[in-house]
Amino acid sequence: xxxxxxxxAYRWELRKLRAQKRTYLGLGAAIVVPxxxxxxxxxxxxxxxxxxxxxxxxxxGLAIPLVLxxxxxxxxFPLITSLxxxxxxxxxxQNGTLKTILTRSVSRAQIYSAKVxxxxxxxxxAILLTSATALIGGILVSGFKPVTTLSGELVSxxxxxxxxxxSVGVYMIPILAVASIAIxxxxxxRNSAAAVVGTLMFSLFxxxxxxxxxxxxxxxxxxxxxxxxxxxxxxxxxxWDPIIRATWVCALYGVPSLVVGLTVFLRRDVTGG
Numbered sequence: 001x002x003x004x005x006x007x008x009a010y011r012w013e014l015r016k017l018r019a020q021k022r023t024y025l026g027l028g029a030a031i032v033v034p035x036x037x038x039x040x041x042x043x044x045x046x047x048x049x050x051x052x053x054x055x056x057x058x059x060x061g062l063a064i065p066l067v068l069x070x071x072x073x074x075x076x077f078p079l080i081t082s083l084x085x086x087x088x089x090x091x092x093x094q095n096g097t098l099k100t101i102l103t104r105s106v107s108r109a110q111i112y113s114a115k116v117x118x119x120x121x122x123x124x125x126a127i128l129l130t131s132a133t134a135l136i137g138g139i140l141v142s143g144f145k146p147v148t149t150l151s152g153e154l155v156s157x158x159x160x161x162x163x164x165x166x167s168v169g170v171y172m173i174p175i176l177a178v179a180s181i182a183i184x185x186x187x188x189x190r191n192s193a194a195a196v197v198g199t200l201m202f203s204l205f206x207x208x209x210x211x212x213x214x215x216x217x218x219x220x221x222x223x224x225x226x227x228x229x230x231x232x233x234x235x236x237x238x239x240w241d242p243i244i245r246a247t248w249v250c251a252l253y254g255v256p257s258l259v260v261g262l263t264v265f266l267r268r269d270v271t272g273g
């Protein structure tokens with residue numbers, strides 16, 4: 001009998017995600033939050049002028065998804081990501097279904113890889129959904145107009161749109177690192193709630209470390225700092241240094257998390273169910 005491929009196991013995991021309520025809870029938040037933000041922009045003058053692009057949210061709708069990238073890194077996007085990534089392995093433990101899965105002639109490494117790919121797919125889709133909702137809502141509220149970069153240069157609306165898409169792409173680098181940490185906790189703790197809360201607490205802890213006096217030297221290497229790497233694209237010329245740093249710093253967080261998670265998963269005793 002031919003062993004099912006990892007791609008087949010990946011499709012199984014995607015079907016599981018489509019059947020779970022927490023998947024839609026996260027995707028619902030990904031839509032509701034930007035909608036509320038756009039309504040608030042339409043209802044009130046002014047804006048968060050103390051953050052990049054905040055003072056432009058009434059001038060162009062392209063500024064709104066960029067502002068949400070800043071606000072979302074504190075709790076929204078880590079929460080949405082960990083809702084599924086923190087449950088993807090723990091749910092099998094809590095439901096006692098790991099033993100059943102392993103009877104499908106699929107190796108543990110394949111199962112783990114499929115779960116990682118499914119969690120990454122969900123995280124990517126959720127962030128894209130949030131950004132698309134914010135972009136559409138922003139354009140409806142403030143129009144499809146040129147946007148001013150962080151260097152003070154006014155770029156055309158089409159170029160600004162490309163910069164928004166590119167910024168979201170860079171933003172996915174730390175998001176996938178967060179997902180990797182959530183998968184690790186899901187595998188080790190065997191409890192979905194503990195994994196989700198643990199991921200959020202770790203994310204918030206790193207956020208707090210950025211404002212602690214005396215720790216300025218480690219700030220460039222914190223995972224939380226990498227959520228701002230996309231701003232390098234909004235300068236003239238583009239500053240690639242923070243993007244390059246974000247790539248390898250996030251790899252230092254994400255890759256070991258996945259490797260340790262895989263090691264634990266391979267050694268997991270499932271004889272009890």
